[in-house]
Amino acid sequence: MAELHPFHPIIYVRGFAATQSEIEDTVADPYMGFNIGSTKSRTVWTGEVKKYFFESPLVRLMSDHDYQDVFVDGDDLSEARRFDAGVPYRCIVIYRYYDQASQDFGDGQGTPAIEQFARGLNDLILRLKQKVCDNPANGVSSDQFRCYLVAHSMGGLVCRSFLQNPDPAFDAAQASVDKLFTYATPHNGIDMRIVRNVPGWLSFGDVNNFNRERMAKYLYLPKGDDVAVLRDFPPERVFNLVGTNPRDYKVAGGLSSWAVGESSDGLVRIENATTHGPDKSGTDLQSPRAFVHRSHSGYYGIVNSEEGYQNLTRFLFGKLRVDGILDVDDISLPVEVQKELKSGKDVKASYQFEIAVSVRGCQWQLTRRDVRENSAIFRSYDELFPETQGEKRAPDRKASPHLFSVFLDPDKSVKNSGAVSFALDLKVLVPDYTIDGLLFLDRHYEGGFIYRELIIVEAIPDKTALGGWRIKYGYQDLNPGKPGSSANTYALADNSGIGFDIPIQQNTNPGLTGKLRIEARPWS
Template sequence: MPTTSHQPYHPIIYVRGFAATQGEIEETVTDPYMGFNIGSTKARTAWTGDLKRFFFESPLVRLITDHDYHDVFENGEDLVASDRPDCIIPYRSIIIYRYYDEASKDFGTGETPPIEHFAKGLSELILRLRDKICANPKNSMTPEDFRVHLVAHSMGGLVCRAFLQNTKLGSEAARGAVDKLFTYATPHNGIDMRIVRNVPGWLSFGDANNFNRKRMAGYLGLSEDDDVSIVKNFPPERIFNLVGTNPRDYAAAGGISAWAAGDASDGLVRIENATTHGLGSDGLDVSSPRAFVHRSHSGPYGIVNSEEGYQNLTRFLFGTLRVDGILDIDDISLPIEVQKAFKAGKELRASYQFEVAVSVRGCQWQMTRREVRENSAIFRSYGDLFPGDDRTERLPNRAKSPHLFSIFLDSSKSVKTSGAVSFAFDIKVLVPDYEVDGLLFMKRHYEGGYILRELIMVEAFPDETALGGWRIKYGYQEVNPGKPGIDAVTRKLEGEEDRGIVFEIPVAQNTRPGVKGKLRIEARR
């Protein structure tokens, strides 16, 4: 990819989500920014114990104030849509893809076009923006070097994927200009509801059948047998999935939507349906980076108008280092009574839940959080982690090692003069459920307890003489609070030797029941 003086601050196109009724469409088109300008106010407990209000201005306002972006409205006119030759558009611009204008009775026909039409329109918008940007000599930009970021909410993410994946929808030049795609609460694997499961194809009200998997396969350029969350024709690692885990604050349809989507959802999109994956450059399946935040699909506690969402957005678009954490488990020990029952030939089943929360230094919010009480914890059975027959030696299955987090760090936001970036993650392995001969073993069970808990800090120092350009330290909070002091032994990341390093952090709970293993930390530039 060409490197320019603007990298990584490319123009941003925001693609809004689904509007079901004509009334919602008309309300949508009256807002110039189609929701990207909506903020939120929340109450937080200060160190004094007092409740104080926390204001999040909106993604639009923060991009303008934090990163010197500009909107494209001037004197009541959209400069991208204008045919005036004197329209000057700066490179750091935010453009709203107003695809619902055509469906409005005020601005269009009042008939909603299909999603394929919206995808083609996105392609046309990108090329028009490219020409406008390149026509401004202050931008010093050529069509070959022009790049754009796509940011989308809900169905907007499917519009973007249809354009990127389906070669019949739009031009190769426009697709080649897309650098990254960030999706908020997008139903990448469709929408499922209680009773009916996947939204039926015959449900044409408000084009809700756009979330039917058979319909999705058609506009995403996939076969009907394909997993519709798979990404083709675009690198899956350049798509970020922000997943909401709070259904209770989603008030659409009087709360019926939240009930129908279920607890493990954001009120509309189930957690299991909100992520993407695809083939990496090595031909192996890779998951897109993702984060989990306790926000609902939209509304006052919505995922777009949140500090957590904004921080993941900007660090993904502009950050310098991607870090992934994976827990490789080498051994899990059982309670003594359960171990005796197992040796006596009784049938044993066990399942484990993993919680994790990640925060960056100096901030009062979390980048990602997965918890049992928010129905977002990672679940593995003993058979997943150690496949094989009972009473035989079982080797760990690394393909099922829990992937704990993907975060992006931005050295420009460092609080240290060295440019060092630091984060901490709190990992818990909860007390498992044991089943002996079909009966739950509860003699030593305390709900909410855990068999492993560690708060670990990691700090990365820019160092061109170090492997991968980063010198890494880590530490355990219980040993040296707030100060990572152990030098990590890094090695090149297999298959990504030119830009990736990996190191391991040992973790162990030696008393029964316990866990032994290693936290595998992968860092990529």
């Protein structure tokens, strides 16, 4: 068989349609929204709307990676019709689960349950597998077939309902799924300002699909459990793209955006858009995720964005996964606050960590967590240093902020050597202090920070180096655009890749010391 990896078939699963009119509009589109692009981008420094042509994920996958759709002579892979045309391995299939609720293609008598959608996805994967393997041009056997699931919003819950179904009839199709990528999926349900957890009795448009008790049923989880937990599917093989821009979500005249609140994409709260689950050893792992300033849908939506496409293709096709973790060893207090602490007063402090990661040669960021976008990482002093005895507290590494997970593709490198490079803008903001419950604002300037660096990292393929990569890093203020120092790499404890440490030190009051721990693993 010719080497096919990593370009497996892609199945796109669209999001929620509430009304019959929306369902009819959905089924009238061959690609159910995956073909929708945008010519608007909010990136100009003047605040004006810039014209930026993003053709759509569908068109880009076809033009950049030679994918094809499966529509031939007005037919597709639907079960009721014959499809004799050879299905290419690099294909994109649209799961048309709303057809059965359409007045034209179905009975129009209401939307089936998510469990039925999941069963339909199971059947679609098995049909696709047969058609792909029957095409001699592919040279793919049944045990070699794999596919990717790419889903928007409720589509991610349909995928999880399928993947987490314990019925043995699902085993063969489940084993064929290599990765799941979700755009703005409410993995932990939908919350509103006034009503936490969509009521189970709210059946209009099947909105109760986002009620946690209902979710637990179709995700096959015990009632009362965390519904964001993945069951029987590796958490590291699921990517969550999280939107942080509620203002541009115009559904219901902006009412949805107002009802959900600022820390959201206009429909899904940031805290509800991610998954986690046990690895092979039983340790709970967060799924890789990225945060982008995009709304749930629309012209500034998360699906039809360059940031979304770049995260999608790097997660599916990339060859290197890089994680950044900030280990804080010590954080000093202002002299005045330290004095109050020594006098026995109750001192509290909270810290916000901002991070933005970009790749060389591009104008967009893979992920961005920002206070102004309500997506920064928050830690209290007591979380970072839980010990209460003595002035010098020991840090808790479990509380170390996980800053980012990015996937890199040497094939997209702007250098012929295949070297990959990225920059991370790390900021630790000046904290808010309280002394005996009162805010301490002496010498406080809002928006200030106790640490900020733009750090540049480059990984160069080198067969003689540990893990096959030679690592260099540098700082923008010392050598703009070019890493300078060679990193001392070491094997990770589980031998899954290599790591190296970048010292973090800000000798001020307040200030902090620690290390930025970078972990790089082969990705396939």
